[in-house]
Amino acid sequence: MFEWQKEKDRQNLHQLGYVQELHRTIDGFSSFAISFSIISILSGLVTHFGFGLKMAGPAAVWTWVVVGFFNTLLAFSLGEIASAFPLAGGVYKWVRKLAGVRVGWFTGWISFIGWLGVTAGIDFGLGFFLTSYVGLDSSNLRTVVWITAIIVTLHTLLNVFGISIVAWFNDFSVTVHIIGVIALVALLLAFGQRHSISIVFNTGNIQPGHYWYGFTQALLMSAWTLTAFDASSSVSEESINPSKTVPWGMISAVTVSWFFGALLLLSLDLALPNLGLLLKTETTATLEIVKSALGPILSNFVMAIVQVAMFAAGLSSLTVTVRVLFTMARDDGFPFAKGLKYVSPKYETPVYSVFFVGGMAVMLCVIGAVLPVITSLSTFSIYLSYAIALSAALLAKRNGKVFRGDFSLGRYSTPLQVISLIWTVFICLDMLLSPTQHTWKFFLGIIVILLGYYFAVMRKNLAYKYRRLSETEIEELEVLRGGR
Amino acid sequence: MTVELDSRESSKNADFHDILISHRNVDDFYRQQGLRKVLKTRHLWAFGVGATAAKAFFGWNYGQPIAQWTSYMVAFSIVTVFYFTFMLTFAEIATTFSYAGGAYAYARRAFGKAFGFLAGITSITQTVFIAAVITYALGEYIHFLSPYVHPLFISIVFFCALSLVQILGIREASAIQLLIAGCAVSGFVLYLMGTCNHIPIKAVLTQLPHTNIKGILTFFPFALWFYIGSEGIAMTAEETKEPSKTIPLGFLTSALTSIAIAGTVFGLSILALTNNKTIFQSSFPLFAILETIQKNDKTLLVVFGALGITALTGCLKTMINAYSRQVYALSRAGYLPPVLARIHYGRRTPYFAVLFPGLLVLLLVLSVRVKFGITIASLSANITYLVILASFFKIRLKEKNRLQKTFRVPFYPLTPIIALLVSVIGLLSFVLFYHLAVLTMLIIYGVGTLIFVLWVRNNVFDDAPEEFSAESAVLQQKVTVGNGS
Numbered sequence: 011m012f013e014w015q016k017e018k019d020r021q022n023l024h025q026l027g028y029v030q031e032l033h034r035t036i037d038g039f040s041s042f043a044i045s046f047s048i049i050s051i052l053s054g055l056v057t058h059f060g061f062g063l064k065m066a067g068p069a070a071v072w073t074w075v076v077v078g079f080f081n082t083l084l085a086f087s088l089g090e091i092a093s094a095f096p097l098a099g100g101v102y103k104w105v106r107k108l109a110g111v112r113v114g115w116f117t118g119w120i121s122f123i124g125w126l127g128v129t130a131g132i133d134f135g136l137g138f139f140l141t142s143y144v145g146l147d148s149s150n151l152r153t154v155v156w157i158t159a160i161i162v163t164l165h166t167l168l169n170v171f172g173i174s175i176v177a178w179f180n181d182f183s184v185t186v187h188i189i190g191v192i193a194l195v196a197l198l199l200a201f202g203q204r205h206s207i208s209i210v211f212n213t214g215n216i217q218p219g220h221y222w223y224g225f226t227q228a229l230l231m232s233a234w235t236l237t238a239f240d241a242s243s244s245v246s247e248e249s250i251n252p253s254k255t256v257p258w259g260m261i262s263a264v265t266v267s268w269f270f271g272a273l274l275l276l277s278l279d280l281a282l283p284n285l286g287l288l289l290k291t292e293t294t295a296t297l298e299i300v301k302s303a304l305g306p307i308l309s310n311f312v313m314a315i316v317q318v319a320m321f322a323a324g325l326s327s328l329t330v331t332v333r334v335l336f337t338m339a340r341d342d343g344f345p346f347a348k349g350l351k352y353v354s355p356k357y358e359t360p361v362y363s364v365f366f367v368g369g370m371a372v373m374l375c376v377i378g379a380v381l382p383v384i385t386s387l388s389t390f391s392i393y394l395s396y397a398i399a400l401s402a403a404l405l406a407k408r409n410g411k412v413f414r415g416d417f418s419l420g421r422y423s424t425p426l427q428v429i430s431l432i433w434t435v436f437i438c439l440d441m442l443l444s445p446t447q448h449t450w451k452f453f454l455g456i457i458v459i460l461l462g463y464y465f466a467v468m469r470k471n472l473a474y475k476y477r478r479l480s481e482t483e484i485e486e487l488e489v490l491r492g493g494r
Numbered sequence: 495m496t497v498e499l500d501s502r503e504s505s506k507n508a509d510f511h512d513i514l515i516s517h518r519n520v521d522d523f524y525r526q527q528g529l530r531k532v533l534k535t536r537h538l539w540a541f542g543v544g545a546t547a548a549k550a551f552f553g554w555n556y557g558q559p560i561a562q563w564t565s566y567m568v569a570f571s572i573v574t575v576f577y578f579t580f581m582l583t584f585a586e587i588a589t590t591f592s593y594a595g596g597a598y599a600y601a602r603r604a605f606g607k608a609f610g611f612l613a614g615i616t617s618i619t620q621t622v623f624i625a626a627v628i629t630y631a632l633g634e635y636i637h638f639l640s641p642y643v644h645p646l647f648i649s650i651v652f653f654c655a656l657s658l659v660q661i662l663g664i665r666e667a668s669a670i671q672l673l674i675a676g677c678a679v680s681g682f683v684l685y686l687m688g689t690c691n692h693i694p695i696k697a698v699l700t701q702l703p704h705t706n707i708k709g710i711l712t713f714f715p716f717a718l719w720f721y722i723g724s725e726g727i728a729m730t731a732e733e734t735k736e737p738s739k740t741i742p743l744g745f746l747t748s749a750l751t752s753i754a755i756a757g758t759v760f761g762l763s764i765l766a767l768t769n770n771k772t773i774f775q776s777s778f779p780l781f782a783i784l785e786t787i788q789k790n791d792k793t794l795l796v797v798f799g800a801l802g803i804t805a806l807t808g809c810l811k812t813m814i815n816a817y818s819r820q821v822y823a824l825s826r827a828g829y830l831p832p833v834l835a836r837i838h839y840g841r842r843t844p845y846f847a848v849l850f851p852g853l854l855v856l857l858l859v860l861s862v863r864v865k866f867g868i869t870i871a872s873l874s875a876n877i878t879y880l881v882i883l884a885s886f887f888k889i890r891l892k893e894k895n896r897l898q899k900t901f902r903v904p905f906y907p908l909t910p911i912i913a914l915l916v917s918v919i920g921l922l923s924f925v926l927f928y929h930l931a932v933l934t935m936l937i938i939y940g941v942g943t944l945i946f947v948l949w950v951r952n953n954v955f956d957d958a959p960e961e962f963s964a965e966s967a968v969l970q971q972k973v974t975v976g977n978g979s
Contacts, residue, residue, distance in 0.1 A: 197793075201796075304793055307684065307687050307688050307788065307791060307794050308791075308794050308797060310687060311680070311683060311684055
């Protein structure tokens with residue numbers, strides 16, 4: 011089935027100068043599933059709802075409306091680029107193609123940091139929830155970090171020894187997310203309603219003069235949740251007809267998440283108990299709301315489903331982060347690239363990359379220590395990588411470079427990309443300038459290290475001229491590597 | 495395997511391919527029998543779990559008084575061992591003969607046309623009686639939750655709606671079944687969470703009743719009730735994708751889930767009941783127990799009540815699917831009027847095979863008492879198990895190379911022997927203590943034999959599709975061996 015399509019995809023990849031090494035098995039639904047699982051409304055919204063409440067009161071739900079609208083436009087804009095460059099590595103490879111290896115290398119690193127933050131953020135959030143769920147003190151950071159480390163270790167081991175389980179979990183994750191949201195929303199609407207719909211206009215205890223400032227801070231809740239949808243593009247070389255399935259996978263993941271997320275936030279708002287008490291719990295606020303609305307047994311049951319969804323999202327996220335790292339290591343863009351790009355013939359996974367990402371994720375939790383710090387760093391990095399990709403695309407167009415895949419926005423392409431660029435820059439500034447977090451300090455430190463590494467090592471390495479392979483060489487390599 | 499072959503081309507070349515015995519024979523068989531192949535492991539799991547979930551919810555407490563609960567526990571443990579060993583054996587034979595006929599197809603292959611017919615009748619009796627009991631229970635249960643609803647009316651509404659879903663198509667039916675099974679399992683998890691901390695362990699340990707063989711045997715049919723009907727998933731074999739992989743996996747995952755559900759429900763309920771024997775009289779013991787333990791948590795009770803409906807619905811859907819495929823397979827082979835084997839052109843479902851036995855179910859709902867229905871269903875299931883196991887041994891011994899290589903029952907012959915021994919003990923318990931049920935089954939067999947002699951014998955096809963396919967596969971194997979490849 012789809013053999014003719016796979017042959018066409020192979021020819022397209024050759025035209026981009028790459029060898030078909032991976033087997034194309036991912037269809038449209040799986041492409042959607044990957045991004046939908048990593049967006050994971052049950053991880054992002056459930057862990058950050060308390061933060062949103064603290065910053066903007068119940069009206070924080072409007073941040074979801076704003077972010078959902080602009081991120082749909084962003085998904086369309088990035089989808090067009092993904093369609094033109096259906097290559098594994100996503101943003102890194104797009105920029106490399108559009109703006110050269112140097113900008114590509116920096117973007118790849120920024121994207122990797124963002125993805126690492128996504129993984130750490132999801133697992134740290136689950137760590138907080140699980141600590142509270144099993145009856146331990148979630149305000150004790152040491153306990154939370156230990157539990158998070160256990161979760162990350164499980165994800166790491168699954169990625170090394172059970173890649174087939176990871177693939178199964180990825181599809182299962184979609185079911186758990188949809189069932190989890192429907193169950194939670196239906197139960198909260200049926201049994202937990204305490205307020206009328208006007209609660210969505212309640213700004214909490216925030217002083218009127220400071221409200222809009224708080225609202226922009228609360229954007230973190232929605233911006234972090236509804237991001238990393240470029241996951242579909244990271245598996246472009248394994249997708250069937252990626253020029254169409256990848257952009258539509260990204261767009262559908264964003265819009266479906268937007269719809270279900272809106273329902274979830276609305277039901278949580280309507281079920282809000284005492285706001286003052288709730289704000290003290292911040293990260294586990296959702297757990298308190300669900301408990302007070304549904305009673306101990308039912309809430310434990312529903313939150314167990316939510317935590318399974320979080321676990322699945324963390325697993326998918328770690329898998330994609332490893333792919334991003336592996337793609338860069340394959341181009342020798344990382345220190346110790348030889349080890350990082352090593353694929354175990356027994357387990358068919360880049361084992362050292364998996365351990366590296368797992369270790370870095372735990373380290374980020376230890377250094378970051380506060381969930382919004384990790385997630386804002388992640389949000390900043392991911393949106394910055396999007397902004398660079400959009401700028402590169404706009405500049406390339408201005409310079410007369412033509413790139414077009416099967417998914418094209420036609421005359422709306424440039425306006426949409428400009429709006430998306432402005433939006434991503436706005437989110438970056440919002441995350442960077444926040445006085446409640448210390449994102450800018452973190453990012454500054456990372457940039458300093460990155461520049462040091464660039465000038466010390468990479469400037470020479472990147473000066474190496476990448477020769478485009480001829481069609482005959484590509485064919486020979488494919489036969490050698492068994493990619494066909 | 496390609497199923498969408500050009501029918502004109504394949505019929506034109508039929509003789510040629512019959513001589514050659516190629517894959518096309520098997521392909522043609524699958525194409526001609528016409529059911530749509532869409533089911534995956536998760537769907538088989540849903541049909542299997544759906545079949546057993548309702549039994550854990552209803553009917554298992556209709557036996558002897560709870561005072562002898564240790565005897566019941568022993569009976570339950572023996573039946574659980576039987577069920578697991580049987581499902582392992584069944585997985586092998588069902589993988590080999592992946593046809594809609596189930597027990598009928600295996601018995602015909604092993605013992606001939608007449609036994610095939612009697613096995614088919616037993617299987618239909620079992621599924622129709624289970625469907626009738628569950629339809630009745632569904633109405634009673636909804637009436638119990640909401641007294642304003644008329645039980646019989648709602649029973650018929652549910653039954654007709656589920657039959658309609660079955661006619662709509664296997665894809666729709668299996669998707670709904672998956673949802674229903676998921677909800678049913680959630681209900682049992684809630685039950686576990688709501689009761690596990692409320693077991694009076696000390697009281698239980700100080701009041702252990704005496705266990706005796708008679709007690710164990712009298713509880714046997716009700717212990718068997720937990721698991722019967724799950725073998726109905728074999729009826730979907732022709733609608734399964736990659737049956738050599740999907741069937742064993744679907745059977746084993748559903749068996750393990752069913753054992754986990756039945757074990758948890760039975761253990762927790764029996765232990766919780768020891769201090770409050772009046773609950774045992776309830777038609778719906780799980781709800782009554784949870785209501786007693788968690789009386790202040792109204793939200794939990796409402797949700798659990800709603801999930802209980804899905805548990806009963808899941809079983810009913812599996813039974814409708816099972817008897818429709820059994821009737822369809824018998825009609826296709828000429829045992830029943832050919833009209834029952836008609837398949838809807840677009841939806842590829844045997845709609846008459848859904849509707850006609852459905853009328854019989856409705857008739858039984860109006861006329862049969864629950865306890866009698868349960869014993870008849872359990873007895874016919876027990877006989878079905880015996881037939882399947884006997885067929886398995888016969889085929890294994892006579893046709894050594896016939897059974898599937900992809901899945902083999904572990905620890906052969908110990909595993910099927912255990913299953914066979916327990917099912918013989920089961921049959922003994924019916925003969926000793928449930929005479930009315932035995933008599934009823936004898937009457938059914940008498941009528942069946944009469945029908946066979948008077949009508950079936952002259953109408954049944956010599957080349958039943960199942961047999962034809964089996965022969966093709968054997969010959970194909972011989973040709974391959976002969977070619978030295």
